[in-house]
Amino acid sequence: MADVEALPRTPPQILGPFYPFMHTPIDGGDLTNGGKAAGTVLHLSGRILTDDGAPIVNARIEIWQANTHGRYAHPNDTTTQPLDPAFHGFAVVHTDAQGGYAVKTIRPRAYQVSPGRWRPAHIHFQVDSSSERLVTQMYFEGDEYNATDAWRNSTVRAGALTVDPTPRADGSQEATFDIVMMRA
């Protein structure tokens, strides 16, 4: 019998104050509205896996985030950063037969939550398999606020939540973010 070590589960993170309950998520995974949204396009993909490495098929993934200016389309976000009417910061996608998902979005920017206190750029995820829900956040390597963010550092495994996008020839970027849950 093979001695298979379980994959470490993706650390959970807080839901946060900007969950877009008042909006309908777009289907299809293009948050950029066909590339009209401002900012750097990010092609984000990955797989949802159980901790024994099996793909979780037809998992439901909600993604929500700030725009390129660090602003959420949410009444709780009272900052003065501009909204981007072309950016739809809330989407739902489902994993395919290999547990894979893909979205086209915009790299969000860090935002100030109180005087002198900033959150690093991040994207929120809520993933539902048929038996489990995981709420987490994905961060970006090199963000100057990563090291001081209490939420990101609520886990010692923040590295598992952090991607380092690579550039494409067209000026966009791509990154892979896999998520490990316990059960399909």
Ligand SMILES: [Fe+2]
């Ligand atoms: Fe957030």
